[in-house]
Amino acid sequence: DAKTTQPPSMDCAEGRAANLPCNHSTISGNEYVYWYRQIHSQGPQYIIHGLKNNETNEMASLIITEDRKSSTLILPHATLRDTAVYYCIVSPWGSARQLTFGSGTQLTVLP
């Protein structure tokens, strides 16, 4: 699976949008971009995934650049409960392969 690069930490004010970047310059054509988050001492939680189009669900929006070499996860109105480690992962869809986790971004939402 392609490697991803994320900043180790970010802060965001409560109520503001949190924009988490991810670089995946070696992504292959069949690889999707997944985002998961892990709140302290819990298992990872699925957030969103996409191939090349921008995606939105009730939790977040995913913006993927046209060349697919980077993406941004947007939490439109961050709350204190969004404080977590956010992982950007690239992996083929429809595969029984495991997800490979990098070091992620520790997002801290400040009151």
Next chain:
Amino acid sequence: GAVVSQHPSWVICKSGTSVKIECRSLDFQATTMFWYRQFPKQSLMLMATSNEGSKATYEQGVEKDKFLINHASLTLSTLTVTSAHPEDSSFYICSARDQQNTEAFFGQGTRLTVV
């Protein structure tokens, strides 16, 4: 979304004893489940891939005789840490994908402390 349940959430055991952790897919069938281990302030590291009805595949450096995996049904995989030592203390997490291969779902994790 689909639910993966792990049990127990936490366990404390004495050195030399064995501990079994269960991972269940509650509303879907999972032919493949994954076991991860996470040490403090580190990311998740894959330990093994559990395949229903066949032997598990272990990652390099993971002792298959120490970490016994059984995946006897499409909804249950178990990880047994045998002859546990303090260095086995960690956060163990399972994951499963359903047969339609949608996104992976994770259990809530098991905090193992060996004293």
